Amino acid sequence: xxxxxxxxEGELKALEELYIQNRAHLILIYGRRRIGKTELIKQFIKxxxxxxxxxxxxxxxxxxxxxxxxxxxxFNVFIEAHSLEEFFEKVKxxxxxxxxxDEFPYWVEEDKSIPSVFQYIWDEILKDSQIMxxxxxSSISTMESLMSYKNPLYGRRTAQLKxxxxxxxxxxxxxxxxxxxxxxxxxxxxxxxxxxxxxxDNSLSVEENIERNFYNKVSILYEDAERLLKDELREPxxxxxxxxAINEGKTKLTxxxxxxxxxxxxxxxxxKTLETLDLVYKEFPITxxxxxxxxxxxxxxxxxxxxxxxxxxxxxxxxxxxxxxxxFREDFNKYLGEVFEIVARQFLIKLNIESKLxxxxxxxxRWWDKEKEIDLVIINSITHEAGFFExxxxxxxxxxxxxxxxxxxxxxxxIKINTKAxxxxxxxxxxxxxxxxxxxxxxxxxxxxxxxxxxPQP
Numbered sequence: 001x002x003x004x005x006x007x008x009e010g011e012l013k014a015l016e017e018l019y020i021q022n023r024a025h026l027i028l029i030y031g032r033r034r035i036g037k038t039e040l041i042k043q044f045i046k047x048x049x050x051x052x053x054x055x056x057x058x059x060x061x062x063x064x065x066x067x068x069x070x071x072x073x074x075f076n077v078f079i080e081a082h083s084l085e086e087f088f089e090k091v092k093x094x095x096x097x098x099x100x101x102d103e104f105p106y107w108v109e110e111d112k113s114i115p116s117v118f119q120y121i122w123d124e125i126l127k128d129s130q131i132m133x134x135x136x137x138s139s140i141s142t143m144e145s146l147m148s149y150k151n152p153l154y155g156r157r158t159a160q161l162k163x164x165x166x167x168x169x170x171x172x173x174x175x176x177x178x179x180x181x182x183x184x185x186x187x188x189x190x191x192x193x194x195x196x197x198x199x200x201d202n203s204l205s206v207e208e209n210i211e212r213n214f215y216n217k218v219s220i221l222y223e224d225a226e227r228l229l230k231d232e233l234r235e236p237x238x239x240x241x242x243x244x245a246i247n248e249g250k251t252k253l254t255x256x257x258x259x260x261x262x263x264x265x266x267x268x269x270x271x272k273t274l275e276t277l278d279l280v281y282k283e284f285p286i287t288x289x290x291x292x293x294x295x296x297x298x299x300x301x302x303x304x305x306x307x308x309x310x311x312x313x314x315x316x317x318x319x320x321x322x323x324x325x326x327x328f329r330e331d332f333n334k335y336l337g338e339v340f341e342i343v344a345r346q347f348l349i350k351l352n353i354e355s356k357l358x359x360x361x362x363x364x365x366r367w368w369d370k371e372k373e374i375d376l377v378i379i380n381s382i383t384h385e386a387g388f389f390e391x392x393x394x395x396x397x398x399x400x401x402x403x404x405x406x407x408x409x410x411x412x413x414x415i416k417i418n419t420k421a422x423x424x425x426x427x428x429x430x431x432x433x434x435x436x437x438x439x440x441x442x443x444x445x446x447x448x449x450x451x452x453x454x455x456p457q458p
Contacts, residue, residue: 008040011161015044018132018159022096025132026122026156030143031163032278033228034195037136040163041100050098051075055106060084060114063107088121092129104135105142119152139232141276165192165301168343169350169450175202180447181429182206184393188332188339189214191302196221211325214311215318222318225307232277238262240312242270243299246280247308251296271297279304286365286377287417294368302339309335333393340393341366341375344427347450348378348389357443358423359385372411376427379417387423387443388412395430401437401444 018025029037045052051074053067068087072079075094081087091099101107107114118135126133137143140162146153147160166174171183174197178186185206190196199221200209213221229236238260245259256271257264274280282295299305310328317323325332345364351357352364361378368374376389388411390404408424425443437444 008036008043008163011040011163012044014159014161019044019048019098022130024126024129025134025158026126026153027132027134028137028143028146028157028160029134029163030137030140030161032140033138033231034193034224035138035163035165036194037138037163038102039194041102041134041136045098045100048098049094049096050100052100053102055101055103057106057110060107060111063110084117085121085125088125088131092125092131094131096130096132098132098134100134100136102136103138105137105139108142108146109139115146116152119156122153122156140278141273144276166194167192168346175200177202178206180450184336184340184343184447185210185332187343188302188336189306190221193301193303196303207325207329214307215324217319221303221307222311225304225312233273239270239274242267242274243279243304244308244312246297247299247305251298256297283366285367285369286363286379287367287415302342305338306335337391337393340427340429341391344389344391345376347427347445348376352378357387359383359387359421361385361387367415369414372414374408374411374415377415383421384419385421385423386417386419387425389424389443390426392426392428394428396426396428396432398433398436401426401428401431401433401442405437405442 015027018027029041031037041052051071053070056063056066064081064084064087067084068079068081071077071087071091079087079090081090091097122133135143135146145151147157148154168183168187171178171186171192172180175183175186182205186200186209189206189210190200199213199219200206204212213219216222226236226240229239233239241260242256242262245256248259250256250259253264253267256262257267262270271280271282275282279300280297281300282297284295288294299308310325310332311318314323348357348361348364352361357378359380362381363377363379365377366373366375367377374388375391378387378389380386388408390408392404394400396404404426405424408426412422412424423441423443425445427445429447431437431444431446434444434446
């Protein structure tokens with residue numbers, strides 16, 4: 001399956017606007033592995049004078065030799081240099097040139113003086129040139145450290161770009177044959193990670209793709225979750241156990257410590273690393289101003305959530321062919337409920353951008369307190385309007401919907417928030433007599449609205 005490059009128009013436009021300024025730039029681009037950084041850059045430089053170099057984990061002296069050889073070969077020139085500084089002294093004379101170093105953190109890890117070297121290269125050599133120097137990295141912690149106050153490169157960058165996964169609604173561009181129902185399933189397995197799209201063939205059913213990719217020991221998706229941790233971390237098993245505990249509902253420090261047998265005093269360090277890698281995040285109730293109490297940890301992307309729930313605990317069985325996806329069909333459908341909550345959030349954000357809600361919201365999130373929870377709350381902090389939504393991965397009858405909305409209004413009474421106007425609604429897989437519910441003033445949506453949602457009446 002050949003996939004087109006999609007949904008990076010905003011990032012490409014930003015890079016193009018920097019390029020046409022025709023002056024020197026130092027740009028940092030980073031994001032977790034498989035997110036599409038290299039593909040973005042290749043699209044950007046394809047019609048421009050450019051040089052792309054993929055760094056390796058080896059001594060800088062060897063890297064310098066390789067860098068010079070590749071540059072000479074690309075431009076059919078003969079440059080000699082004994083240092084990076086000397087090399088860039090000669091590169092600056094090439095006029096307008098996009099110079100890309102991919103996996104720049106490898107150099108930083110190999111030689112701690114590299115940020116200082118590039119401080120000199122930028123300040124004394126490239127700053128007044130026409131070179132557009134782009135440093136790419138998958139190690140988010142290393143790349144973000146380059147922007148910290150104590151780093152020699154602090155204040156030198158002219159732009160930075162952190163790439164995120166593709167949003168749910170852009171999956172329709174990638175897998176046009178799949179229905180929205182099927183795309184929720186796809187999203188629940190591979191999230192919006194561009195590198196994983198090529199492993200799903202939409203001429204096959206979603207279930208066939210899952211079987212082929214997650215229950216086959218030679219498949220990339222079967223082992224990539226572990227591979228990423230082993231590449232990034234010194235203690236991958238501890239981190240894997242933490243991820244598994246969080247994914248199983250152990251979302252607080254004491255619960256995670258009890259489950260993993262890692263000292264609670266050491267856990268914040270591990271969790272901070274996982275947050276930096278974009279694998280977990282800490283969530284707070286939307287109405288909580290002081291973010292100290294009630295926060296819970298959650299696994300961030302659905303590739304890991306799916307793998308941790310349906311693959312990792314059963315690897316021994318999968319290895320000998322004793323288990324398949326068919327064994328998890330029922331549990332998978334339950335799991336899609338949490339996937340659909342995130343999809344519903346993106347749907348409301350989409351409606352907000354398109355002005356298809358009764359008011360513009362400035363905040364969106366979950367709310368919970370002890371035994372009560374509301375799936376999505378939207379708030380306009382200026383006008384003090386709010387909306388409260390339940391999300392159901394079910395086919396709801398009219399009676400079911402009315403009951404859910406009534407319970408939602410009751411739960412809302414527990415939220416300490418002052419509003420001037422309120423709206424109630426639900427987002428479901430399917431909702432019967434949707435128009436009647438809307439006539440009663442409710443904001444009701446289902447999968448059929450994902451293509452062309454009706455604008456609710458104010």
